Amino acid sequence: MLAQQAAKEILLKSTNGVLSLIDPVGEPYGVPVSYVYDGDSSIYFHSAAEGYKIDCVVANGDCSFCVIGQDLIMPEEFTSYFRSVIVKGKIHIVADKEEVEKGLMHLCDKYSPGVDPEQEISRCLRHVAVLRLDIETMTGKEAIELVRMRVKP
Secondary structure (H helix, E strand, C coil), rough: CCCHHHHCCCHHHHCEEEEECCCCCCCEEEEECCCCCCCCCCEEEECCCHHHHHHHHHHHHHEEEEEEEEEEEEHHEEEEEEEEEEEEEEEECCCCHHHHHHHHHHHHHHCCCCCEEEEEHHHCCCCCEEEEEEEEEEEEECCHHHHHHHCCC
């Protein structure tokens, strides 16, 4: 297990993960996505306003989100030195216009730092949705080899 702060750092620094949803007929659906973590209790995603991902979110807000912060393959050891985080919670479509803009601004700050996002945000507001995952649990894991390196006798 990773300490909570280490798990948060992975969420803050990584750029993509897999959002796992439940589709309208109860089947699992995982989709790779970019995201931004607010550093506290929410993760924001952007999406087309219509489509399968939105159908899944509307049908069932239960979800998980997995981010791999490190995956160093160690062939001679038949393993990988990994660090990952799995978040579980509820996801919904953000309805509040100010929060939509806030979520988009956070995404722009993360993926386009130093670029003025105002024109892009106003251009896409009509056809983009912002999703917010409210975190209920966060679990970080790492390879036992990494744990042993940190905790040398």
